[in-house]
Amino acid sequence: MGTVITFCMFAGLIVAAPAPYVDRAPRAFRVSVGYVVLAAGLWNVLWYSVRHITEFWGMAALASGGLLILTAFFIIAPNRLPGILRKAKPLVLLLLFGCALLYAITIARL
Numbered sequence: 001m002g003t004v005i006t007f008c009m010f011a012g013l014i015v016a017a018p019a020p021y022v023d024r025a026p027r028a029f030r031v032s033v034g035y036v037v038l039a040a041g042l043w044n045v046l047w048y049s050v051r052h053i054t055e056f057w058g059m060a061a062l063a064s065g066g067l068l069i070l071t072a073f074f075i076i077a078p079n080r081l082p083g084i085l086r087k088a089k090p091l092v093l094l095l096l097f098g099c100a101l102l103y104a105i106t107i108a109r110l
Helices: 002-016 027-051 056-076 082-085 089-109
Strands: none
Touching: 002 027, 002 056, 002 089, 027 056, 056 089, 082 089
């Protein structure tokens, strides 16, 4: 499941990042990716992290899940977010990139 979450993190980063080639993609595609990213974030927060909260990967799942949920909202409905969160988007994406690298490097070392 870690591989799927890692893929969702990178997919969310690609779609949420301000890039001209992503803006040309159909809105239905971007929103679909947003819902997949949201599902991955909810799974990380509500299932994995709750079951393993005292372990390192439980805390990592809580952090990355929260960042995935925020990223999903940046993709699905950015105008509904408070201004402070919209301004924090670069920081959220940077932190999510760090989590994605942590997951990817750990999986590659297995």
